Each structure stands twice: as structure tokens, then as C-alpha cells.
Amino acid sequence: MMELMKELSLAPGVSGSEEEVAKIIARELEGVADKIETDSLGNLIVTKKGEKKAPSVMLAAHMDEIGLMIRYIDDNGFIKFSKIGGINDQMLMNQTVTVHSSIGEPLIGVIGSKPPHVTTAEEKNKVVKYDDMFIDIGAKDKEDAEKMVRIGDKMTFNSLFAEYPNDLVMGKALDNRAGCYVMIEVLKRVKTRATVYVVGTVQEEVGLKGARTSAFKLNPDMAIALDVTLSGDHPGIKPDEAPVVIGKGPAVILSDASGRGILTHQSIKDMLINAGDENDIPYQLEVSDGGTTDGSAIHLVREGIPTGVLSVPTRYIHTPVSVCSMEDVESTIQLITEAINKL
Numbered sequence: 001m002m003e004l005m006k007e008l009s010l011a012p013g014v015s016g017s018e019e020e021v022a023k024i025i026a027r028e029l030e031g032v033a034d035k036i037e038t039d040s041l042g043n044l045i046v047t048k049k050g051e052k053k054a055p056s057v058m059l060a061a062h063m064d065e066i067g068l069m070i071r072y073i074d075d076n077g078f079i080k081f082s083k084i085g086g087i088n089d090q091m092l093m094n095q096t097v098t099v100h101s102s103i104g105e106p107l108i109g110v111i112g113s114k115p116p117h118v119t120t121a122e123e124k125n126k127v128v129k130y131d132d133m134f135i136d137i138g139a140k141d142k143e144d145a146e147k148m149v150r151i152g153d154k155m156t157f158n159s160l161f162a163e164y165p166n167d168l169v170m171g172k173a174l175d176n177r178a179g180c181y182v183m184i185e186v187l188k189r190v191k192t193r194a195t196v197y198v199v200g201t202v203q204e205e206v207g208l209k210g211a212r213t214s215a216f217k218l219n220p221d222m223a224i225a226l227d228v229t230l231s232g233d234h235p236g237i238k239p240d241e242a243p244v245v246i247g248k249g250p251a252v253i254l255s256d257a258s259g260r261g262i263l264t265h266q267s268i269k270d271m272l273i274n275a276g277d278e279n280d281i282p283y284q285l286e287v288s289d290g291g292t293t294d295g296s297a298i299h300l301v302r303e304g305i306p307t308g309v310l311s312v313p314t315r316y317i318h319t320p321v322s323v324c325s326m327e328d329v330e331s332t333i334q335l336i337t338e339a340i341n342k343l
Contacts, residue, residue, distance in 0.1 A: 001326065002169070004028065005181050006161040009171035012100060014067030014154040015084050015206045018042055021063040021180065025200050028184045033198075043214040044200035046187065054193040055343055058220035058305075059186060059336070060211050060294045061179035061227070062204030065172065066318055068097060068135075068155040073146060077139030079109065081130070084154065085205035086291075089130045091319050097155040099137060104148055109135040109155065159320035167327045168246070174322035176204070178312045178329055179226035185333045186340070194343040204294055211294035215301040222268060222306045224336060225295035228324065229253070229286060229311035246313045246325045249282030250332040253295070253309035261292030262299055268308030275339035281331055286311070310336060 004024075013021040022044040026036050035047040044063070050056070066085030073079055079099075097109045113133045135155070139145035159172035171177075183198045190196060197218050201210035215223065229251045232242025244251045252272050255263045276283040299307035312332055315323040 002163065004184070005169060005177070005326070006171070008177035008180055009161045009173055011177070012098065012156045013063050013065050013173065014069075014156055015064040015203045017100070017154050018063040018200070018202045021177070022200055025063070025180060025184055029187055029198070032188055039214060039217060041210055041213050042202040043210045045214060045218070046198045048187055048190070048196045050195035051193045054195065055221040056195040056197065056218070057340055057343065058197045058199060058215060058218055058223040058298070059183050060199045060201050060214070060223060060225045060298060061183040062176045062202070062210065062294055063180060063200040064203055064205050065156065065175070066205055067157070070099070070149060070151055070153045070155070073142050073149070073151070075142050077137070077141045077145035079135040079137060079145070079149070081135060081155070083130060086318055087130075088318070090127045092130055092133060093128060095320065096158040097135065098158055099135075099149055099153055099155050101149045102153050103150055107137055107148060108158070109137040112136050157320035164323065166325075168323055168325050170321055170323045172320040172322070174314055174324050175228045175317045176226070178228050178314065178324055182226050182312070182329060182332045182336070186336050189333070189337050190340050192341050192343055194340060196340060201294055208292070208294055208297035212297040212301060215298040215305060219302055220305060223295070223298045224268065225293045225298060225307065225309045226332070226336075227293045227309060227311045228314040228317060229288070230290070230317060231313035231315045234315055244284045244286050244313045246315065246323070246328060248284050248313075249276070249328055250335060251284045251286040251311045251313060253293070253311055254285055254287050256288040256290065256296070256309070257292045258289045261296040262307060262309060264308045265299070265306035267306050271339050271342075272308055272310060272335065275335050275342070279334070279338045281335045281338065283331070283335060284313070
């Protein structure tokens with residue numbers, strides 16, 4: 001269990017470059033599924049066929065993670081970059097990154113900026129903007145740097161994967177490798193009359209793109225997006241801002257983005273809540289004003305697909321040091337498996 005989560009967390013997969021994550025999922029489901037395919041956008045679609053007249057359900061977990069992309073190399077060989085996905089500028093300072101070079105081996109870079117020794121008093125009180133940062137890859141000059149990297153090369157943040165006390169884990173990209181792990185385990189365990197599609201979607205962090213195209217292709221009777229959600233159990237967050245917490249089970253999302261994202265279909269809401277109640281599986285209910293998930297794209301495809309979202313509570317989302325509970329991950333797996341088994 002832990003080794004697979006570690007492998008998923010450490011695998012590189014910035015939006016648009018999710019191939020390594022897809023390989024892990026496909027490997028794990030070889031022999032479990034009836035069909036494994038990759039569509040033209042890069043979504044991994046795995047099918048476990050059910051009975052002819054039984055319904056079909058799509059489980060979607062995005063494979064991509066936030067990251068950076070090279071947009072300019074200056075005369076001294078330093079790299080300017082663009083952000084891929086939602087990243088807080090203050091998180092970037094002094095991080096190390098892996099540059100996934102298109103012309104050579106991956107190499108290490110460090111995000112630098114003007115040192116405190118030469119900053120003014122006014123500058124010290126301001127968050128440094130990413131436009132004022134750069135990446136040092138050890139190049140002598142522009143010509144030297146261009147022997148190592150190219151414009152458009154992507155970068156992932158470097159992070160350890162660590163086991164914490166109380167069944168917690170820390171690592172990069174738990175948004176949404178935790179959801180990928182859940183999806184893999186559900187397909188391994190589920191015993192149902194229904195046809196189950198598990199889809200590792202691409203480019204969620206930059207517009208829910210893979211979810212939209214894969215749902216159009218499959219046109220399932222229902223869908224559940226698997227993701228993570230903010231855990232409000234640490235300093236700096238008020239209970240009413242993020243009431244979901246680590247250790248009390250997955251969050252059944254009732255709405256997100258104040259309803260601009262998804263308003264969960266009543267049938268899916270009932271299916272998930274009943275599965276939890278009937279099998280004594282812990283869960284939490286969440287109404288969110290903030291971000292959204294693949295579910296928002298899926299439920300608007302074709303004539304509309306009844307869709308819900310189930311999320312693992314996670315601290316420090318969109319940083320290289322996210323923390324979640326493997327106990328919550330297991331509860332998520334159990335809840336979805338029981339729900340699908342009743343279809």
C-alpha cells in the first residue's frame with residue numbers, strides 16, 4: 001500500500017506530461033481490467049465490463065500535478081519560467097526543481113531571487129513575485145544552458161515522501177495521486193454487475209480538460225470524481241472556512257465553487273451517503289466556496305451525467321509537502337467500492 005502511494009507521489013506528471021503516472025496505473029491494473037487504452041489527449045481509460053443491461057459508472061482521478069515551464073533563457077544562462085496550475089508565489093522561493101529536459105537527462109535547478117543582504121526595507125516586507133525569480137541550473141551562459149534544456153521544458157518540485165505518525169504521509173502531488181491510488185484499489189476490489197470505467201485524466205490543473213473529453217467518449221450513466229480537498233485542522237484556517245479535517249473519512253462534496261462548479265446530483269449524493277451509513281464507513285459532508293474538480297466538467301457533457309465528488313482531506317495542497325491520512329484513503333476506497341457493488 002505505502003510503496004505504491006510513494007511511487008505515485010514521486011512520479012513526474014506536470015499537466016500535459018502525465019505519461020509516467022499513466023504507466024504506473026496501467027501496470028497495476030493489467031490483468032484486472034478487460035481493456036486499457038490511452039486516448040488522443042492522453043487520458044488513460046481502463047474498462048472492467050459488467051452485464052449488458054447493468055449501468056455504467058466512470059471514476060475519474062486526475063494524474064497531473066502543478067509545476068513550471070521554461071519560457072526564457074537569459075544571456076547568463078538563468079531560466080525564467082511560467083507557472084503551470086495554481087501556485088502561490090511565496091511557496092516557490094528557494095525550492096529545488098527537476099528540469100525534465102527534452103534534449104537530455106533530467107537535471108536539478110534551484111529557484112533563486114535577489115538575496116536579503118541587498119534588499120531594501122520595503123522589499124523585505126513584500127512577497128517576491130515569481131516574475132522576479134529565476135532558476136539556476138549551473139550553466140555558464142545562454143549557449144551552455146541551451147545545450148541542456150529548451151524553451152517549453154517542464155519542471156517538477158523536488159520533495160521527499162515520508163511516513164508520519166498516526167498513519168499520515170507527506171509528499172508532493174498528493175493532489176491528486178491520492179485519488180489515483182483510490183481509483184486503482186477500487187477497480188481491484190469491486191465486484192459489481194455494472195461496467196466500471198476508471199480514467200486517469202490529464203490537464204485537470206489547467207482547465208479540467210481530460211475529464212471533459214473522456215466523459216464525452218464514454219458517456220457513462222453516472223460518474224464520481226476522486227480528488228483531495230482542503231483539511232482545515234491546522235493553524236491559520238477558521239473552522240467555518242474549511243470544516244473537513246484529516247482522520248474523519250473522505251468528504252462527500254455537495255457543491256463547490258459556490259455552485260459554479262458542481263451541485264452534486266441527488267442520486268449520487270444518496271448513493272455515497274447510504275454506502276457510508278450502511279457499512280459504518282466514516283465520511284464528511286462539504287459545501288465549498290473554493291476550487292473545483294473534474295466533476296464540474298463531467299456533469300455537463302452531452303445531455304448531462306449524474307456526477308458526484310469524493311475527496312481525501314489533505315493539508316498544504318498545491319505545495320511539495322502535502323499531508324494526508326492513509327486511513328482516510330482506505331475509507332474512501334471502501335465507501336466507493338460498497339456504493340458501486342450495489343449498482
